[in-house]
Amino acid sequence: MPPRLLRFAILLGWRQIARRARRSLAAFAGVTGGLVLALMQLGFQDALYESAVRIHRVLAGEVLVAPAEFNALPNAGWFERGALAAVEARPEVAEVTTLAVTALMLRNFETRQVQPLLLLTVDPEAPALDAHAIGADLALLRFNGRALWDRRSRPRWGDVAGAVARHGSVELETALPGLLLQVPLTVAGTYALGGSIVSLGTMLVAPPTLAAINGQSWERPNLAVVRLRAGADAEATARALQALLPPHLVALTREELVAREKHFWRHDTPIGFLFDLGALLGFAICAIFTAQVLVQVVDENLAEYAVLRTLDMPDRFFTATILVSGLLVALVATPLAGLLAGLLYLLSVRATGLPLEMSLARLAAVGALAAVVAVLAGLGTGRRLRRADPASLL
DSSP states (O other): OOOOHHHHHHHHHHHHHHHTTTTHHHHHHHHHHHHHHHHHHHHHHHHHHHHHTHHHHHHSEEEEEEEEEOOGGOOOOOOOOGGHHHHHHHHEEEEEEEEEEEEEEEEEETTOOOEEEEEOOOBBTTSSSOHHHOOOGGGGGTTTEEEEEETSOOOOOOSHHHHHHHHHHHHEEEEOOOEEEOOOEEEEEEEEOOOSSSSOEEHHHHHHHHHHOOOOOOSSSEEEEEEETTTOOHHHHHHHHHSSSSTEEEEEEEEHHHHHHHHHHHHTTTTTHHHHHHHHHHHHHHHHHHHHHHHHHHTHHHHHHHHHHHTTTOHHHHHHHHHHHHHHHHHHHHHHHHHHHHHHHHHHHHHOOOOOOHHHHHHHHHHHHHHHHHHHHHHHHGGGGOOOGGGGGO
16 A cells, blocks of 8 residues: 555544544443453463462572471471572572471451461571561560461451550460460561462561461471572572482572462462453453444444545555554553543552552553454454445545
């Protein structure tokens, strides 16, 4: 198609869609709503996956040793710490620390209701978590029965962080099934981590406190965190350590551990399918309303198209005009959908505490898919242009 004819097609498509927008706000709102739905589904999906690896992001080491069947940290089995002796002897290893992850039933100190949380156990002298990253004073855990509270936890256990800020500490009580005497815990400080896909909150304790709660030995951790010396390559070290470990353990880099966890939630649970289906429905809604707008444009301008046919305009001109109209719909709807979804993201973060944020990459991807949907709708609608018969003007 000659450039001048293409420019005319673009201008005509723009004029048609601008005039149609004033009389078909509902259809344009439907396109925007479909994109908002897709953005919300994709955003929630990414937020849930990212919440599942919050702990992984703050581990104080570059290489992790986990059970070979590891799929998700809350499900991780335990192993004997003695299996790490050969790992500690490697020259590139600076320190090996361990982490225990346990589900704990805890009683709300205000309402006495029972809610589960994720109990994280670290050695205050050699912590498996980066204390600076989460803002934790691990020295408070040196006293038996002391705990640190995640101030980003949901308020299911009462205003624990507020009580600590006002009074310096707060007394909590476990709610372990089958026990008449529960274990008292003194929350002496707070840190910032946040809940996850399986837990609305976390709490930090030291090994003696864990043993007092459920009798779990510190010699049976769920994860080992290996801190390397400066200059050591994490991936190469992980492969070297794998050769030293028994078959029931595996050495992984932090990125590999994160990938395993996300793969589990995406492929081994219904979450991935449900959110993908929701996003697909959003694009389907977008396609339906885009096609509706284009059909209205074509039907409204059939007489004009018939006149243009008498001027020997090629079929490519009419196809380009419709495609431009469809792409303009997507172009206008995408930023508006991004703005609305961003506002909903903010409300969702306040309500759930999930790491939900609008990224330019996600908005661009949704905009690109909206453009593809618009092109497909335009190609389908273009068939109606065959009705633009010059004979109909007689």
